[in-house]
Amino acid sequence: MEDIVKINIDGREVEVPAGINLIDAAEIAGIHIPNLCYMKGMKGVGACRLCLVEVEGLKAPVIACNTKVRDNMVVKTKTERVQEVRKFVVDLLLSMHPLDCMTCTKSGICNLQKYAYEFELKESSFTRKKFGYPVDAANPFIKRDPDYCILCGRCVRVCKEQGTSVLDFMGRGIESKVVTANDRPLQESECTFCGSCVDACPVNALLEADRWRKGREWEYEKQNSVCMLCGCACNIKVSVRQGEIQKINSGADEGSVEKYLCAYGRFGFDSLSSESRLSVPLKRVNGELKETTWEDALDIVSTKLRETGKNTCIISSASIMNEDAITLKRFAKDVIKTQNIDTTISLYSNIDTLKRFAKDVIKTQNIDTTISLYSNIDIFKNSGRADINSSDLIIVIGLDLSQWDRVLPAIDAAVRRRVNRGAKLIVINELETGLSSVASINLRGNEIEIIKAIILSLKQNGMKIDKKTEEYLENVQEVTEEIKKSAEMILNSKSPLILVSPLFFNAATNIAIIKGNVIAVYPEANARGVALMGIETKEKTYNEIINSTSDLLYTIGNVPLQNRPETNFLIVQGSYLTDLAKNADIVLPATEYLETSGTIIDYAGRIRYLNKAIDSYGASKSHREIFREIAKKMSTTLKMPVESEIKKASNIKAKLSAMPFEKTKDLYFEPEKFIEILNLTVINNSRLLWLKESAEAGAQK
Numbered sequence: 001m002e003d004i005v006k007i008n009i010d011g012r013e014v015e016v017p018a019g020i021n022l023i024d025a026a027e028i029a030g031i032h033i034p035n036l037c038y039m040k041g042m043k044g045v046g047a048c049r050l051c052l053v054e055v056e057g058l059k060a061p062v063i064a065c066n067t068k069v070r071d072n073m074v075v076k077t078k079t080e081r082v083q084e085v086r087k088f089v090v091d092l093l094l095s096m097h098p099l100d101c102m103t104c105t106k107s108g109i110c111n112l113q114k115y116a117y118e119f120e121l122k123e124s125s126f127t128r129k130k131f132g133y134p135v136d137a138a139n140p141f142i143k144r145d146p147d148y149c150i151l152c153g154r155c156v157r158v159c160k161e162q163g164t165s166v167l168d169f170m171g172r173g174i175e176s177k178v179v180t181a182n183d184r185p186l187q188e189s190e191c192t193f194c195g196s197c198v199d200a201c202p203v204n205a206l207l208e209a210d211r212w213r214k215g216r217e218w219e220y221e222k223q224n225s226v227c228m229l230c231g232c233a234c235n236i237k238v239s240v241r242q243g244e245i246q247k248i249n250s251g252a253d254e255g256s257v258e259k260y261l262c263a264y265g266r267f268g269f270d271s272l273s274s275e276s277r278l279s280v281p282l283k284r285v286n287g288e289l290k291e292t293t294w295e296d297a298l299d300i301v302s303t304k305l306r307e308t309g310k311n312t313c314i315i316s317s318a319s320i321m322n323e324d325a326i327t328l329k330r331f332a333k334d335v336i337k338t339q340n341i342d343t344t345i346s347l348y349s350n351i352d353t354l355k356r357f358a359k360d361v362i363k364t365q366n367i368d369t370t371i372s373l374y375s376n377i378d379i380f381k382n383s384g385r386a387d388i389n390s391s392d393l394i395i396v397i398g399l400d401l402s403q404w405d406r407v408l409p410a411i412d413a414a415v416r417r418r419v420n421r422g423a424k425l426i427v428i429n430e431l432e433t434g435l436s437s438v439a440s441i442n443l444r445g446n447e448i449e450i451i452k453a454i455i456l457s458l459k460q461n462g463m464k465i466d467k468k469t470e471e472y473l474e475n476v477q478e479v480t481e482e483i484k485k486s487a488e489m490i491l492n493s494k495s496p497l498i499l500v501s502p503l504f505f506n507a508a509t510n511i512a513i514i515k516g517n518v519i520a521v522y523p524e525a526n527a528r529g530v531a532l533m534g535i536e537t538k539e540k541t542y543n544e545i546i547n548s549t550s551d552l553l554y555t556i557g558n559v560p561l562q563n564r565p566e567t568n569f570l571i572v573q574g575s576y577l578t579d580l581a582k583n584a585d586i587v588l589p590a591t592e593y594l595e596t597s598g599t600i601i602d603y604a605g606r607i608r609y610l611n612k613a614i615d616s617y618g619a620s621k622s623h624r625e626i627f628r629e630i631a632k633k634m635s636t637t638l639k640m641p642v643e644s645e646i647k648k649a650s651n652i653k654a655k656l657s658a659m660p661f662e663k664t665k666d667l668y669f670e671p672e673k674f675i676e677i678l679n680l681t682v683i684n685n686s687r688l689l690w691l692k693e694s695a696e697a698g699a700q701k
């Protein structure tokens, strides 16, 4: 029986999971306990004392955020005594806080305002104190106004937990202040401008830099979606006003370990309405690209495709949605009848790797973060789930994740958060990586040899090894003390998870079939989806296409090509006037992910749903619409993919099995370069350019 306890809160009997705190328990009973410093998913620190409650049998009130429920506990959350303390706390905070709710951007979602209203405090009864701290607003992302700070410490804690540790308290008591190292502006610190602290701040002390007079919370329409700018596929919440995106916040559940966005996902949306967006089709006339109508563009494209037929070469990005991928597959097979169709995936992974999952991940197609909301529960019990949230041992192989360089930064943040909550980390890499500094064990050297040695050590410790694995296990290097310790950690772990570069996936599989789960991670958001929807070359590969002369080359989405490959005719279908588009014969404007609904399958094999947040830019159309319209011109009707088809295609049956200890050959897995190249247009056409220019200026000093 799951550990459930019965408690009575304000006269309501309620059953709640054992081990959770009183704020969360009260919430289950539908009762709100006022709080300012508590963050769901994090341990209560008792800084604000607003959450005091009375517990039967105890003389003094207790702090609800760090008091765990006990069976038959009787709790009162609104006694005169605790309400008085709360009113006093809010009154005191107001004496140090600007009273400008009329113009404050956070009005409506500010917790201090909410409690002042609740306790009928228009003014503070204490002498007002004005600090007049300087505002930190010299960067285009985050404005820090310490005069509004109520010292709840939420920003300090989220920044620490995710491993960036930029913020801390300086000074004592009410004179204390949240600062960066040496109290320098954010851009002179190690800040990555992820904005997690902005999402955490309950008042107006931390805010997006451009929010002034861009509307307040209640004026926004909110849409949940997923960021497609890298393989992390973070949940986002998009705020729209008058048809324009005003801000993007993390869309993950409060306190979820997936609650993270990097600067790309949070601030890159400026590019959607930038000058380099494509709003109408373009065609080359006398050497120059000129605007044209869809009708004309579709006529030209369909005529050309009819001519080149099976010799047509197609290259697609893996950052398109499943619906686009299925339509593209049908379009290539049934309309153009070409087999020369490949994707950017073939640069960094083989398709087989993408079709195989950790053995338990298939059960978990949808994100379930409920368990991580209750920080006091032992979430390291053997859930058997292949995700970072519920692993007590994470093994990172051949990956250099980095929040600072934005290399799969949300995965880096999630790993660091798990480590900060007690999980162990083993890093296996030829070189030193960013995560090395927080690892329990660093195994430096050839990744394949290290994996082999770990398996031998597991065997020496009595673990049953697959027969096939034994056959592949030859010439194992010395089993060092560190390797032995690593094997012991795996043995003692309840739910180990291996995060691996696709290059070492096969070798790492051999550990996972003994114990734990393995997930290969990719630079593009829908690499798994595109592979599972069935886009796979039968003839020319990506590299063969760009290194030979083709009759016609059709590129789809953001492909890492700047120069025009040798081709007699180039069709570029994308959202921006990239260098490649400038060299095309015809350019078809496509919508961006925030302008289209659909699905992707993320690195962990979960189907994720994207919702259109704003209208298509200009006359741009979704990839799937464009394929269908060209097909129509070629007298074929392409059906629209339906959800059941996508679910069926993503329901992988391929089981993990023993694999040879070999690095996958001829692949180029450098996500640090790849992600930046893929996002160049977003970076160059948004405030993110400031980051690039600052980094370059820093490098020149």
Ligand code: SF4
Residues within 6 Å of the ligand: 142, 158, 159, 164, 165, 166, 167, 190, 191, 192, 193, 194, 195, 196, 197, 198
């Ligand atoms: S933006 Fe991110 S890294 Fe910078 S201070 Fe805030 S939480 Fe820390």
Ligand code: SF4
Residues within 6 Å of the ligand: 148, 149, 150, 151, 152, 153, 154, 155, 156, 178, 200, 201, 202, 203, 205, 206
């Ligand atoms: S800046 Fe905001 S989140 Fe940070 S301590 Fe002050 S009020 Fe709390």
Ligand code: SF4
Residues within 6 Å of the ligand: 227, 228, 229, 230, 231, 232, 233, 234, 260, 261, 262, 263, 264, 265, 266, 408, 409, 410, 411
């Ligand atoms: S980590 Fe990747 S998916 Fe997440 S916000 Fe950044 S770019 Fe988007």
Ligand code: FES
Residues within 6 Å of the ligand: 034, 035, 036, 037, 038, 044, 045, 046, 047, 048, 049, 050, 051, 052, 063, 064, 065, 066
């Ligand atoms: S929420 Fe419990 S002390 Fe602040």
